[in-house]
Amino acid sequence: MRFPIPSWAFDSVIYQIFPDRFFIGNGSNVELKRNLYEKRGGRIENWDVPPKKKERSEHVKVFYGGDLWGVADKISYLKELGVNVIYLTPIFLSNSNHKYDAIDYFKVDPQFGGIKALKKLLKKLHKGNMKLILDGVFNHVGKENVYFKKALKGNKSFKNMFVFYEKHYRGWWGTKSLPELVLEEISVKEYITNVLIKYLELGIDGWRLDCGQDLGPEFSRYITSKVKGFSSEKYVVSELWTYPAGWDMVDGVMNYHFRENIISYVKGTNKNFGLYLERMYKETSNILTCWNMLDSHDTERLATIIEDKFLRMFAIFLQFTYPGVPVIYYGTEIGMDGGPDPECRKTMDWNENNWDIELRDFYKRIIKLRRKEPALRYGGFELLNNDPIVFMRKTPMVLDNLIVYGNIYDKPYELIVNLPDNRILSGTEYVDLFNDEKYYVKGGTLQIRMSPRSFGILKLKNTIVNNYDQYKRIS
Numbered sequence: 001m002r003f004p005i006p007s008w009a010f011d012s013v014i015y016q017i018f019p020d021r022f023f024i025g026n027g028s029n030v031e032l033k034r035n036l037y038e039k040r041g042g043r044i045e046n047w048d049v050p051p052k053k054k055e056r057s058e059h060v061k062v063f064y065g066g067d068l069w070g071v072a073d074k075i076s077y078l079k080e081l082g083v084n085v086i087y088l089t090p091i092f093l094s095n096s097n098h099k100y101d102a103i104d105y106f107k108v109d110p111q112f113g114g115i116k117a118l119k120k121l122l123k124k125l126h127k128g129n130m131k132l133i134l135d136g137v138f139n140h141v142g143k144e145n146v147y148f149k150k151a152l153k154g155n156k157s158f159k160n161m162f163v164f165y166e167k168h169y170r171g172w173w174g175t176k177s178l179p180e181l182v183l184e185e186i187s188v189k190e191y192i193t194n195v196l197i198k199y200l201e202l203g204i205d206g207w208r209l210d211c212g213q214d215l216g217p218e219f220s221r222y223i224t225s226k227v228k229g230f231s232s233e234k235y236v237v238s239e240l241w242t243y244p245a246g247w248d249m250v251d252g253v254m255n256y257h258f259r260e261n262i263i264s265y266v267k268g269t270n271k272n273f274g275l276y277l278e279r280m281y282k283e284t285s286n287i288l289t290c291w292n293m294l295d296s297h298d299t300e301r302l303a304t305i306i307e308d309k310f311l312r313m314f315a316i317f318l319q320f321t322y323p324g325v326p327v328i329y330y331g332t333e334i335g336m337d338g339g340p341d342p343e344c345r346k347t348m349d350w351n352e353n354n355w356d357i358e359l360r361d362f363y364k365r366i367i368k369l370r371r372k373e374p375a376l377r378y379g380g381f382e383l384l385n386n387d388p389i390v391f392m393r394k395t396p397m398v399l400d401n402l403i404v405y406g407n408i409y410d411k412p413y414e415l416i417v418n419l420p421d422n423r424i425l426s427g428t429e430y431v432d433l434f435n436d437e438k439y440y441v442k443g444g445t446l447q448i449r450m451s452p453r454s455f456g457i458l459k460l461k462n463t464i465v466n467n468y469d470q471y472k473r474i475s
Helices: 034-038 055-061 068-073 075-081 114-127 146-152 186-202 212-230 256-266 273-283 309-321 357-372 374-378
Strands: 014-017 085-088 104-108 131-136 206-209 235-240 252-255 325-329 380-385 389-394 402-407 413-418 429-432 438-440 445-450 454-461
Touching: 068 075, 068 085, 068 114, 075 357, 104 114, 104 186, 114 131, 114 186, 131 186, 131 235, 186 212, 206 212, 212 235, 252 256, 256 273, 256 309, 273 380, 273 389, 309 357, 309 402, 309 454, 357 374, 374 389, 380 413, 402 445, 438 445, 445 454
Parallel strands: 014 085, 014 325, 085 131, 131 206, 206 235, 235 252
Antiparallel strands: 380 389, 389 402, 402 454, 413 445, 429 438, 429 454
């Protein structure tokens, strides 16, 4: 069974925020908030000190003071960039900075401003026609979780919610600090349902489901049914590090498969890149609402993975032109770098002197293009050439069709592509939206000239000559 996809999902440009590292709101600073962290075993750090990995994962107890007040304070920055959806990593009560080890799902952590800050954030976002997606961590909880502590004491009502062995219990990837829930238990289903509904009633616009492979298809379907039962206009996306096809019980997946293909292509190790994109499009029924990822809190940052700026911009270009919803990890738009966790979770740099302005302007431009061109949001995908890659974003309205091309090589290419749309008439003009160069259709084919290390989007232009319009009966 396919659930209805929210109408607004197709138009989304999402911005992922790790709350502790984004901004400290209400004119506060981490020193003023010291007690919030230290009374629960944490320690504070100055904003400009990069996070470092520590023994026994002690780095997860280092806090910089970012909160939901801070996210609300920076909505104007996000609107100027062009994003219209925020995805927050977990905000539940937890003793870690990442909050993937929930103590109590029903409480927004006071370190982030509590429920009052969440309500303010929602109010400001919705006033500005923006959306909010929360991170649902429902495969496991933290070892300090209120229900797990009752289970450890032998309370049968709660013990069945977890898997206990003679001398230990089951944790996510064997991690004792993350006891796994028994998702098949009715009490667990009711527990999770109550969490889902609580935040939906507060006004959130969707859920990102952590550890989608652990939840599995059936429980993912269960969650989606509960969310859609509340409203079909709520968005459900699953975290998956696999091929995205077949996960149509959710609205989409975090498409890390797309990410791996782009990175390997720009590094010169994926000569079938275009063919792989074509297959993924054909086999993934909800591809238009899957998330096109390039980096996240779980990966090295894009600027670290791809140091060459042109190749990085090419990857971003494809992130916005391939079918799917683009997701920007906070700071990537200004060129922030960072290695594996926790280095990829450094604080947002608000010193504009350190920003890569050219890169940020490129993001703003490509976001505006996506907003303007329906083919980039709703269009199908037709591969016209594998390498250098050329493809069409095909729409019901022929004049909205776009041709996307990219040449990552140091030499020019000139090639003829066939246009698989019999509505595109000979003599039709195409204009490159990036450099204004013109091309003309000849018998259903188009000759494209690509400069070294270049990319662009060709838009069909219907030129009317002396009141003659050859498209007058073509739609």
